[in-house]
Amino acid sequence: MCRMLLYKGNQPIQLAHLLTKPAHSIINQSFDSRLRLDTRRPINGDGFGVGWYESEPDPELGAAPCIFTSVTPAWNNMNLIRLADKIKSPLVFAHVRASTAGSVSESNCHPWQYGRLMFMHNGNVADFHLIKRKVQESLTDEIFLTVNGNTDSEWAFAVFLSQLKTPLQAEPFCHSVLKEAMLKTIAKLNAWGKEAGITEASMMNFAVTDGVSVVCSRYISSRTLEAASLYFSSGTRFESYKPGHYRMIKADKREDIVVIASEPLTFEKADWLTIPTNTLVVITSKLNVLMYPIVDEYHNPTPTGRAPEQANVAVVQGEGRGDGARDQRHREVVFVEDHRVIPTVPAVDSPRPDKGQSTMGHSESAARDAPARALASTAPLMVA
Template identity: 65%
Template sequence: MCRFVIYKGTEPVQLSHLLTRPCHSIINQAFDSRLRLDHRRPINGDGFGVGWYDSVYDEELGVQPCIFTSVTPAWNNVNLVRLAEKIKSPLVFAHVRATTAGTLSLDNCHPWSYGKLMWMHNGGISDFHKLKRKLLQSVRDDVFNWVTGNTDSQWAFALFLSKLPNPSAESFTPAVLQRAMLDTIAHINSLLEEYDITEPSLMNFCVTDGETVVATRYISSRTDEAASLWFSSGSTFSEYAEGGHYKMSKTDKRENLILIASEPLTFEKADWMEIRTNHMVVITPKMNLLQIPIVDKFYVKPSDPAAPHRDVEFAAAKGFLSPGLRRDTISRPMDAATSH
């Protein structure tokens, strides 16, 4: 299975503090997952990518993110280690890949960027080959010609871009990004229904324009659990013991940084809270974190007795969730549509 991590902070972070130094960094998770084992493909060696925005705007460099990808295993790429020690950014996307769709190529490595926007995905659209042609018909011409890969993830991004009033805009409000994300999920669900595809699709999407972050933990099922997704926030994320042992510190009430990850980057359970299934997380430019329910036919209210008892077997069998990682093993998340 794939994994991703998002960092947004009031101050830039050195990429090595996310990617290479922590003993349970996303790079180490690619070959040594302690918290969520993929028994189908335990090694995430099908490439990786990291994208970041400049700490200080430079007119010559522009507002678009920089993205570095490779098809080599992330833990064996010396250039990644060198770059991580020398780059700082206030907003970082990182992704390690285990192929479920699409060939092994740079074009299929997450994240992708279009203008100011950056996107990555953890999960899979079931029987994508059946609905692909119909989905492509809804993609704008200018976006269609931009797509270079053949994964469901990149085509989902193309669909998202087509839901925006202007995907090449210089700025986006959080509301515009939220609306496009909801429309993208609804569109995919309509195609799944049209083609009578009953196997659930896992749609943990995330997108940013460098200021706002929108991420989803979503599955097209009322009874199955989604691929896992966690968040942590505080004032500092730092090493407290030799050997890459990191923790999130909260020295005051301010949220200086927020992490969103497929799998926690530390073994400190109190640092992390699970994002509710079929919810959207929004990090605003002012560092407010919102959890918003995605209310459709697959939504189950938290008050429903069935809400805490979704079946984990589907996601676990796909390699996106460990049966041992349940809500009762870690702090409960915020209620829907509340800020943090």
């Protein structure tokens, strides 16, 4: 099971603050992931990828993202460390891979790019070999020829592209267009699986962006199982208060940063909320965050009734002595994958509120303080 991370902010961030410097950064998760459903392969060492967009539009560079991939383990790649220290971007995708399908090669490393679009996946399309022919037959020649690797994830991206009328358009897409294309992609993969008699659940944590807005899913084709972990954090600044330790600062009610990750990057549990299983997250160009339940045959209106596939406790140790031992002066931080979630309903976009009038502070505070039964409800919420 892979690990993935995405960042969108009003201001560019140094990639090192996401990829290498936090004690539980996505690079460290590549060898020390704690919330994986698949415990058979605890190491995400089958390659990695980082994609980012320029801070300012540049006609010469174009609107497509820059993507750096490698088959070396992320924790052992000096070029990644050097680049992360010198690159800033307002929109970043990062992924560390544990292969479930496809060989270990750069062409199979996430994320992938097509025009201005970028896509990555955590999970697997169950028994993909049984529907691969159906997937390929559904594609136009143009999109079929864009697939260079042999993973279920890249073919899922091709299915996504085929849901867009003009996937190579130069201007940004409306976020609602990306949202509908994502829903259609999930529905098509489910339908092909059902036709093939596949009973194993597919885990489809997809993320796509056009450099302006982002659409991300936490999804499993099951009414009873939890999808692969996915967390949400937002605030005004994401900063370090001591080496390796970060926190999300909320200086006011306005949200300038959104981070979505397979595992929390910080030791501050209050920074993170669990995205409910079978939910679509939309980050608009104005940093409004909208969450929609994916209402299909696998929709479960009582998500607390879902069963995880493994123990849902993860321990991340704090600093220790130089000899590797621990004593009482050094803390141990425990991440518990509890069921505090952001309630979801179909939301309608609204103009971004003026400073000091965002709904985020009130909504998120209410979600954190409400009892568990209220958090599992579908009371209206727009995270803005």
